Amino acid sequence: MSRALNDAPHVSEAVRRKVKEAAAALDYHPNLAAQSLIARRSYLIGLTYERPSPSYVVELQNGALGRLENERYRLVVLPFNHVASRPEELGKLLLRAGLDGVLLAPPACDQPVLLDMIERQRLPYARITPHSDLDRGLVVAMDEVAAGHTVATHILSLGHRRVGIILGDPSHAASRGRLEGYRQAFDEAGVAIDDSLVGTGDFTYDVGYRVARELLDGPLRPTAILAQNDDMAVAAIAAARDFGLSVPQDLSVAGFDNSEVSRTAWPPLTTVHQPVREMAWDAANRLIAMLDADTDGDAPRRRDHLHELLVRASTAPPSSTG
Amino acid sequence: MSRALNDAPHVSEAVRRKVKEAAAALDYHPNLAAQSLIARRSYLIGLTYERPSPSYVVELQNGALGRLENERYRLVVLPFNHVASRPEELGKLLLRAGLDGVLLAPPACDQPVLLDMIERQRLPYARITPHSDLDRGLVVAMDEVAAGHTVATHILSLGHRRVGIILGDPSHAASRGRLEGYRQAFDEAGVAIDDSLVGTGDFTYDVGYRVARELLDGPLRPTAILAQNDDMAVAAIAAARDFGLSVPQDLSVAGFDNSEVSRTAWPPLTTVHQPVREMAWDAANRLIAMLDADTDGDAPRRRDHLHELLVRASTAPPSSTG
DNA sequence: CCTAATTATGTCAACGTTTACCGTTTTGTC
DNA sequence: GACAAAACGGTAAACGTTGACATAATTAGG
Numbered sequence: 001m002s003r004a005l006n007d008a009p010h011v012s013e014a015v016r017r018k019v020k021e022a023a024a025a026l027d028y029h030p031n032l033a034a035q036s037l038i039a040r041r042s043y044l045i046g047l048t049y050e051r052p053s054p055s056y057v058v059e060l061q062n063g064a065l066g067r068l069e070n071e072r073y074r075l076v077v078l079p080f081n082h083v084a085s086r087p088e089e090l091g092k093l094l095l096r097a098g099l100d101g102v103l104l105a106p107p108a109c110d111q112p113v114l115l116d117m118i119e120r121q122r123l124p125y126a127r128i129t130p131h132s133d134l135d136r137g138l139v140v141a142m143d144e145v146a147a148g149h150t151v152a153t154h155i156l157s158l159g160h161r162r163v164g165i166i167l168g169d170p171s172h173a174a175s176r177g178r179l180e181g182y183r184q185a186f187d188e189a190g191v192a193i194d195d196s197l198v199g200t201g202d203f204t205y206d207v208g209y210r211v212a213r214e215l216l217d218g219p220l221r222p223t224a225i226l227a228q229n230d231d232m233a234v235a236a237i238a239a240a241r242d243f244g245l246s247v248p249q250d251l252s253v254a255g256f257d258n259s260e261v262s263r264t265a266w267p268p269l270t271t272v273h274q275p276v277r278e279m280a281w282d283a284a285n286r287l288i289a290m291l292d293a294d295t296d297g298d299a300p301r302r303r304d305h306l307h308e309l310l311v312r313a314s315t316a317p318p319s320s321t322g
Numbered sequence: 323m324s325r326a327l328n329d330a331p332h333v334s335e336a337v338r339r340k341v342k343e344a345a346a347a348l349d350y351h352p353n354l355a356a357q358s359l360i361a362r363r364s365y366l367i368g369l370t371y372e373r374p375s376p377s378y379v380v381e382l383q384n385g386a387l388g389r390l391e392n393e394r395y396r397l398v399v400l401p402f403n404h405v406a407s408r409p410e411e412l413g414k415l416l417l418r419a420g421l422d423g424v425l426l427a428p429p430a431c432d433q434p435v436l437l438d439m440i441e442r443q444r445l446p447y448a449r450i451t452p453h454s455d456l457d458r459g460l461v462v463a464m465d466e467v468a469a470g471h472t473v474a475t476h477i478l479s480l481g482h483r484r485v486g487i488i489l490g491d492p493s494h495a496a497s498r499g500r501l502e503g504y505r506q507a508f509d510e511a512g513v514a515i516d517d518s519l520v521g522t523g524d525f526t527y528d529v530g531y532r533v534a535r536e537l538l539d540g541p542l543r544p545t546a547i548l549a550q551n552d553d554m555a556v557a558a559i560a561a562a563r564d565f566g567l568s569v570p571q572d573l574s575v576a577g578f579d580n581s582e583v584s585r586t587a588w589p590p591l592t593t594v595h596q597p598v599r600e601m602a603w604d605a606a607n608r609l610i611a612m613l614d615a616d617t618d619g620d621a622p623r624r625r626d627h628l629h630e631l632l633v634r635a636s637t638a639p640p641s642s643t644g
Numbered sequence: 645c646c647t648a649a650t651t652a653t654g655t656c657a658a659c660g661t662t663t664a665c666c667g668t669t670t671t672g673t674c
Numbered sequence: 675g676a677c678a679a680a681a682c683g684g685t686a687a688a689c690g691t692t693g694a695c696a697t698a699a700t701t702a703g704g
Contacts, residue, residue: 032364036354037359037689039661076396077399260375360690360691
């Protein structure tokens with residue numbers, strides 16, 4: 001009888017114990033489908049993301065799992081590539097997955113079409129570091145502009161003036177936000193951004209490597225490179241090595257994300273710590289709070305997490321010969 | 323009516339079309355809990371693994387997801403640390419998760435207690451690269467001994483004789499298997515393994531770094547290091563740098579796994595490609611074949627995948643001064 | 645044109661829980 | 675010891691599908 005196992009009131013201790021013993025003896029496990037059916041809950045939380053670096057995915061996942069650990073909720077992973085070009089497909093996938101709620105990482109969290117779909121079906125969702133429509137749904141954010149500003153200021157204050165920039169995938173709004181932060185820092189320092197030193201990557205090592213080579217091979221070789229994630233920053237270091245440049249003496253390189261590779265690279269990367277794990281935890285936390293409360297009115301809908309500049313060995317003042 | 327939507331026979335085209343239109347208009351989605359209840363299936367596949375490198379996790383996950391992509395099955399991730407010391411807890415977790423089947427990565431796949439539990443509850447499972455009880459359950463394997471043999475032979479054939487070894491976590495049977503392969507190769511070459519040059523790591527960068535420093539600081543500095551995964555191999559390169567040794571001139575380093583870091587490290591690592599993604603795909607494939615067939619008799623229970631030695635720039639013959 | 649076969653549609657039990665309800669027993673109070 | 679109140683245990687409806695079965699409508703064959 002369900003009352004005994006679920007510690008409901010109005011049941012004697014003796015009976016409760018006997019039932020629990022019998023259940024244990026028979027290795028009885030309640031049927032989750034039946035429970036779901038009656039509770040109108042699947043106790044499944046979805047996590048959708050798009051092909052970024054392994055360390056990012058794992059951080060994201062671990063953050064969410066950390067919050068779910070002692071809950072009934074389970075995490076279903078639903079990676080999906082090229083959301084920008086086919087948001088409805090992802091929407092269908094999510095709606096068919098029978099989820100109670102979904103965590104949307106970039107760039108899916110910035111697809112209005114997708115948000116429309118899942119709102120229409122009343123599927124609760126939390127957005128991790130979105131960059132548009134910040135008033136929609138639960139939002140867990142990092143101020144990308146401020147983060148970009150911080151790292152660019154670091155480079156400029158070291159004295160660099162010819163600064164190369166490797167942008168991330170243009171479909172990720174993070175790329176634009178960080179660039180905007182760079183711009184502000186450059187403006188404040190009275191330095192102009194040289195468009196010929198701005199290259200577009202896609203957050204992968206390989207493309208980052210190609211773009212870095214182009215920057216270093218150009219007429220105005222930069223003395224520093226701002227890469228929009230760590231993988232591309234590591235690629236820039238590899239490219240520098242090809243040109244016989246040592247980091248940070250001949251070229252400073254700064255990354256973004258504080259991923260594992262930024263620690264294990266040589267030299268260790270100056271980077272910006274994105275508290276991905278904490279943000280994912282927070283997103284899961286707020287999502288399940290909303291699910292369990294069965295109300296979505298009161299809680300603050302947006303929460304900002306702080307970035308942190310980690311100055312390591314890959315940045316230094318430009319050499320006098322530079 | 324379910325007949326119309328599920329394309330069952332005995333329903334007129336006209337009715338079928340009308341029902342489907344109405345369903346689409348109302349954004350109707352069948353309730354998965356009710357379907358699960360009657361089908362006695364949750365259409366959930368679990369994946370459990372233990373805190374290894376991000377790239378390994380992502381490969382594993384992507385392999386499994388690749389197979390599940392166009393199936394009804396969804397993937398639930400269930401990482402779990404320190405299985406060796408508490409296998410029953412993982413067993414309970416898995417049994418309570420309401421899964422149709424589970425993919426077990428190391429070291430969970432080598433816990434007899436765990437296998438006993440999930441067998442008793444008739445939870446189908448596939449084991450990815452297990453090392454003991456190879457006749458239990460569905461097995462997707464790589465011959466670790468052969469792989470260890472291959473990489474050790476490579477190092478020996480370059481002429482190295484003083485070879486340091488950094489083992490992985492002892493609770494992973496892979497560590498023992500690879501070491502056994504090293505032994506065979508050393509025996510064949512008539513070279514003895516110097517126990518003072520064997521250190522025990524745990525597959526992490528940090529511990530690998532510490533162990534590598536100890537090896538390089540000892541009385542008999544090795545001319546080559548065999549690390550049992552790439553993260554520790556990269557750590558060994560960093561340690562070598564601390565001692566003013568360049569790789570591969572003064573020290574050869576070989577890793578294991580062909581993880582992303584092995585490509586992006588400098589110099590790029592000689593390593594052994596473990597077809598993790600393919601094995602995970604295969605494990606998922608065989609598992610769902612078993613689930614869908616509702617029989618577990620006929621298919622071969624074990625399948626071996628091939629390793630591949632990738633010789634890159636981190637290994638070279640020992641310098642004459644060595 | 646009638647019967648039989650075929651095809652289409654409607655009905656209802658079943659899946660395994662939870663919860664509300666109702667009847668019974670125990671406990672407490674005067 | 676009688677009564678009210680509280681505690682307990684049993685029963686049955688409900689959750690949203692599927693699939694077996696029954697019934698109704700159509701078609702084919704004699």
